[in-house]
Amino acid sequence: MLLPNILLTGTPGVGKTTLGKELASRSGLKYVNVGDLAREGQLYDGYDEEYDCPILDEDRVVDELENQMSEGGVIVDYHGCDFFPERWFHIVFVLKTDNSILYKRLENRGFPGGSEVKASAWNAGDPGSIPGSGRSPEEGNGNPLQYSCLENPMEGRAWGYNEKKLKDNVQCEIFQVLHEEALASYKEEIVHQLPSNKPEDLEDNINQILKWIEQWVKDHSS
Numbered sequence: 001m002l003l004p005n006i007l008l009t010g011t012p013g014v015g016k017t018t019l020g021k022e023l024a025s026r027s028g029l030k031y032v033n034v035g036d037l038a039r040e041g042q043l044y045d046g047y048d049e050e051y052d053c054p055i056l057d058e059d060r061v062v063d064e065l066e067n068q069m070s071e072g073g074v075i076v077d078y079h080g081c082d083f084f085p086e087r088w089f090h091i092v093f094v095l096k097t098d099n100s101i102l103y104k105r106l107e108n109r110g111f112p113g114g115s116e117v118k119a120s121a122w123n124a125g126d127p128g129s130i131p132g133s134g135r136s137p138e139e140g141n142g143n144p145l146q147y148s149c150l151e152n153p154m155e156g157r158a159w160g161y162n163e164k165k166l167k168d169n170v171q172c173e174i175f176q177v178l179h180e181e182a183l184a185s186y187k188e189e190i191v192h193q194l195p196s197n198k199p200e201d202l203e204d205n206i207n208q209i210l211k212w213i214e215q216w217v218k219d220h221s222s
Contacts, residue, residue, distance in 0.1 A: 002220045003029060003073030004213060005088055009081045009182060010095035011173040013105040015196040019095065020077040023206055027075075027213055030068070034061060034078035051165050058083040079178065082185045090216065092186050093209065094179045095196040102173050106166050 006029070008016045017033060024031035038044065038056055041064060045057035062085065068074050069088045076084070081092065097105070172178065182191045194205045 001217065004090040004216045004220075005069055005072055006075045006209070006213075007081060007084065007089045007092045008075060008077045008095065009079060009092065010178050010196070011097070011102065012079050012169055013102050013109070014095040014097040014173075015202065016077045016079070016095055019196070019202060019205055020075050022202070023209055024075050026206060027210060029073045029075050029213070031075045032065065032068070032077065034076065037061065037064060080181070081178070082181050084185075086186055089186065090190065091212065092182050092191045093205075094182050094191065094193050095205075096176075096179070096193050097173065097196050099170055099173055101197050103166075103170055106169055 006023075008020050010016055020031050020033070023029070034056070038054070038061060041060075043057045043060045043064065044054040045060075046055045047053070048055050062083065065074075065076070065088075069076075069085075076089075179191075179193060194208070195201045196205070
């Protein structure tokens, strides 16, 4: 039986992992967290001192996943999406969280945040001024998430969010960088945004995706 491949993406803290694991449990699809995959296989290409995390070796990640993705039935969870082959995914879900809720979630991950960081992140100016957004040539490539930099790189260490990482992630959500990247990387008709603010959203999203999987399987069963 053919099964679809699903990509869950969005700013760190929007609930991709919670949704992915629960969806895999209910659907029977295989869940792959790219951060965990990289840690287990040491799929790194250096270390980002500014963001205090290992840099993902994207080519090795693609090589590692190729066979599984070819077989189908995989849910991939990662906060970047532009380096995955477009042919891998049948649908892409971008989770979206209100900025105030996202800030609190990231703060709870270990950053002893302050109001000045919150204010500066929420009052950010033109999107082109965001570090590494790719919209300002002198600022580098990628975006403020530093996609190649892992969210939770190592077990056994209390990795939190330094001031820059938290600020950039909140800015990224404000300017919808991940949604724009998904639209640029995949056909618009397969990219969908889902709210992820409260427990009810989680259940609604799971049910919605399960219905989509069921219909996809029916459509591809002949």
